Amino acid sequence: MTLSIRKLDKSFGGLHVTRSVSFDLGRGERVALIGPNGAGKTTLVNLISGTLKPGGGEVLLEGRRLTHLSQARRVACGLARTFQITTLPAHMPVLNQVEMAIHARLGMAHRWWRPFSACREVRDEAWSILERLALEPAAAQAPSGLAYGEQRLVEMALALALRPAVLMLDEPMAGVPRGEGRTVLRALEDLPGSLSILMIEHDMDLVFSFAQRIIVLAEGRIMAEGTPDEIRRHPEVRAAYLGAKS
Amino acid sequence: MQILANILIDGISYGMVLFIISVGLSITLGLMRFINLAHGAFAMTGGYLAAWFVRIQSWDFAAGVAAAVVLTAALGAVLEAVVLRRLYRRSELDQVLFTIGLAFVFVAATNLVFGPQVQLIPLPPWLAGSVDLGMRTLPMQRVLVIAMGVAVALLCGLVVARSRFGVWLRAAVDNKDAAAALGINIRLVSGLTFAAGCGLAALGGVLGAELMPLEPYYALKYLVLVLVVVAVGGMGSIAGTLAAALLLGVIETASKYLASEYGSLFFFVAMILVLSARPQGLLRRAA
Amino acid sequence: MNPGGAPLLELQGVVAGYGPVTVLDGLALAVEAGSLTALLGRNGVGKSTTLKAVMGLAQVKAGRILFEGRDITHCRPDERAGLGLGYVPQTRDIFASLSVEENLVAGLKRFPAGDLDQAYALFPRLRERRRNRGNQLSGGEQQMLSVARALLGRPRLLLLDEPLEGLAPVICQELLEAFRRLAAQGGPTMLIVEQQVHEVLAFARQGVILERGSVVHQGDCAQLRTRDDILDRYLGMAVA
């Protein structure tokens, strides 16, 4: 069991957004988290990643309690994420951003004498990540000059640079057109099989082709959990989320 | 007991003076997010204009003050339309730099035209005396400041929180493009608001002149003081500014009664304590 | 539709971009009144920039933009909104520090506050969240709010930049249904940018494909759905 969520709970004022959610994510498992808007999916990811403090419950990674750790420490433990709404250093070239993430992973972020450009291995790794996401041409550019879709890819590149054990993706394809979406998908598929992925996505085609298991969240609770086929047929899920068409 | 009452009376009346000179900045800095370090310059302009109308032109006090406020607001509107508007999108540091430069020019110009001496605004007889509170007296001028402070706080609070103009203003500050795309006339909204901020600055300059006398360096001298009030009150909250002004006024006064040899130490310590407990300021929820 | 008359919106040789960057390169486009037009294209080809140029939020360096025959190239965004343009940006641009209700009020222009009920009728979820601040909404809720806010201004032309992004499938269907209803009731003309090509081709009547800042294909949607070659070449996909 790589990631275990135990009875996570969160309220904003009177609004109970996450209600005692528990699930596990196995090693190398690909899981999709779906649910209506406002169901609490992003909040759940925020709780797991440490962006928000939970009202109750535990997060465990490889059996180790993370609940009391800061977000940065959780990343060091192997828990990475992307953001639903892109947030990137606006004026830093993409290449440097990826290097920065690699430095953080390698514990080099406190080195203060040798120039950041001096480490060849880091450079090469950064290039290979950019290449995988077809971002090479944008390497020298800063996100402020990139289209939204390209920025989403940069988000992804940063997450990959952290080489996490568990990766949480919050709507990675939103704003990425189908064509480029495939690049992302391929990059995800190329990831080592030991990496566990939890992905939030509203694009059902993608979800069904990607996920081995789907968790459906509604009003802060797990409404259903199962294989894509089970979920596709689940009557409640159809009513509350998928709609008539699928 | 006597000393406690004294602290409260002097503290609240001093706090109201702080409020009246800060409320204009609370609007331009707190609401519009425009770092207007020329706030003091506008306050000074208002004060000098009032002094000129009332003392040199021998106008009636109320008329002179009203004219000074209106003229300063107009000056603010013109400056906003001509240059300051371009700075809204610029970095905070640019805004700081430009408005401090503007304040410098105001100081130098005032010095050149009026000389370094203090300018007095002659008070009408009805304001010159004191009110007897039984145990002690309170200058009539302070009573006016308190009344005006309450009135301004109520008015601004209502406009900002309740009116559609308030929504437009806050929307425009949050996201200019989106607001413009919704049909909100950004120029008009920000121009009017800035002018209102300047007008209130002028009012503060006039009413606060009793404690902060008008001299060329006025524009810079009380800057830190008003910035502290706005910071402690919380960005964009008029009620917060009022609460902060009263709190700081009472603390400062208490330290004058009880431990004056520590200077403004307690004032700043209080500010640190408030801000570490409530980084968004007194009356603002954390985001 | 008014066949002999001028189109509702017309772009003539528009060159636009941001500062030194030029994104649109001589774009020509016409949108008929009452039509539903889809604007398609890969990442970064300038779809959003087209909408921004129409709304006055991108810098137009050459060319003209006409709305109802009137040259609006040099109008301010709020004047354009006053003329009847409505815009739902890709980034949603919710006012973060305003409550949901205040966000809607900001969209009202001169109309009475009673109109808010129409928005709540369209998106009941927003009524539940009316006291939440903009930055306390989920992604999808922000999208609903952005659409509702633009509709409250009763635009004659609504520019929608990826309005379905981040919405649950049910909501997508409901929203498209609502758009259809609006269109049927003589609601606003719509120019819609969308990545969910299937849905939007089913919804719109006219399709325009952009590539590197200019139009490379224009045609009827029903027809376009069958042209796998075009879809594959310009959008990198084939419709199954």
Add this chain to the structure above:
Amino acid sequence: MNRAGIERALAPSSPLRHCVVIAGIGLCGLLLPDQWPLLARIAVMALFVLSLDLVVGIAGLATLGHVAFFGMGAYAAGIVALRWTADPLLGLAAGAAAGAATAAVSGLLVLRYQGFTFLMLTVAVAQILHSLANKLRGWTGGDDGLSGFAIDPVLGVAPFDLEGKVAYLYALAVLVGSYHVVKHIVDSPFGLSVRGIHQCRPRMPALGTPVARQLWKIYVIAGLFAGMAGAVSAQISGIVGLDSLGFSLSAEALVMLILGGAGRLYGALVGAAIFMVLHHTASSINPYHWLFVIGGLLMVIVLVPRESLASWLRAIPRPWANGARAGRREAA
């Protein structure tokens, strides 16, 4: 553009080259024997503004309380000289330590906040130290200033002379040495992550960067160099006044920094030099109009597009400004 090209465009410039240029320009100052006192003061201010650039330009924290470190460094150097040892280098070390310690302690509090709140808290810290310095007359001399200390010859061989030559060379040497270190820090992985925090603070924890710790470190480093600037100032002027903890010094330093351009290090030196020379010239011509000059200048600086104003400054590139532009051209 190929990878090598992009890498070249993004590569930071060499610290050594910068330092040689600065030292070269500085040594040219020796040709102006009458101006050594002024030049020494410029060097001190340049060091102070440089340290401010670490906080404002690199870490993106607008502060108006930086003077706290300068003042503490100055008082530390003065007190050490008065009570213990007159050796300049020990005094310099004491100043650096005092500045760093002040930053370390105050940073624990103020760095938890951002934006305007942070700005005002830094003001408060400086004001509190000012009040304390005024109160502790026995140690600081209060507003009469701390004076009456003499400084031994530098390295035991070069006594501070009346013309101010040694003072200038000493200040210049400290400046160049500090610049070298600062430049290394800024271009290191550590510096890169601090700039990342500047540009997108909420994102950085998710990249595994301990934001609070990195900011605290850069704050302490800035405090250290500001303390050194204070110490040098105390040593070459032989007096420490309350003004070295005053608000206006903070404000002036900020003005100098923005004048020269924040975030580029050498901008700090340029800004300090322009400001000080201008002030000096203006005040020997007609001091009454100094405020017109500086006020007008500030407004012009903001209004005139900075590109055209300072394009000649770009001869020394900002680590990635050029790269980004080159990349843009490539993409277009």
Add this chain to the structure above:
Amino acid sequence: ATIKVGVIGPFSGPFAHYGKLYKDSVEAYLASQGGKFGGHEVQVLYRDNGGPNPSGTRALAQELIVKDKVDYLGGFVFTPNAMAVAPLITQSKTPTVIFNAATSDITEKSPYFIRTSYTLWQVTVPAARWAHKQGKRKMVTAVTDYAPGVDAETAFKAEFAKLGGAVVESIRMPISTTDFAPFVQRIKASGAQGVYVFLPGGPPNLGFVKAYNENGLRAAGIDFLGSAETDEFDLQKFGDAALGLTTAFHYSAAHDSDANRKFVQALRGQSKDAIANYASVGAWDGMAVIHKMVEATGGKRDGAAAIEAARKLSWESPRGPVSIDPATRHVTQNVYLRKVERSGGELINREVENFGPQPDFGFRK
């Protein structure tokens, strides 16, 4: 040879009026001597230090000495600025005349300092004696919390206690104070018969006096005694509020003597808004001392001889007869008790009592 005199003071910033007072007065003195001292052309170089700024002041002085090769320095409003140049002038043997800075021990810091202003001890000790003579036994001191204020407080307490009076409360008011009401209430509550006040010039003077009146201290018979609070610079701004305030000080523009009339007239001739007050008279007499030093050295650069000559000086100043105390190199002068009165529509400091020549009581050696 041309004699070069460097004058350092605040010519810009919040204290720029001091610079103007200095300049008007220096120029007026030069004009009164036809621009020459003992047959030598005199050139004055003004340098702006912008206020309390010791390190800047030191650099300016250094530049004046090294680059401009001045023979004499003058000026200095603030103590730390004067202190900062002490090592320099000792090293370069440049006679330096302090026009204002009033802390007693500055002249100890260098044998080349001469001072033509006053010290707080010099004017406060006579004030304390007078208060005692008026029958006051319980007094309060209220001083601005900075070095001169502390000097004033210490001097008053020491002298008043020596005479058997009691200072029942010593209030120190922060220098940034704008609201004086709390302090005035404290004075009122202390039950004292009078208050000895020290405030820096400008707005605080007005604020304090306003609070003193509005809070009924005058009505309660708590007498006001000060030094420079009713300074001519903004005396007219007080209006009737100032009438009857008493101060003990070494100079009043209303001093009745030919020398003073000549001084005031020379100032008027220089600039129509020039003001005769303690700072301008300090500068005027400072120039007089430099004049004497130039004559004594025949215009040659000899700092030691110049100082030697200055130690023995005595002359008729606009403030009355004065002399330089050879031990302290500080001016010995009459101190007067003055009362604010109206004369011809203007407020003036009328000298009502002359305490006679006073040394600097604060100089300890």
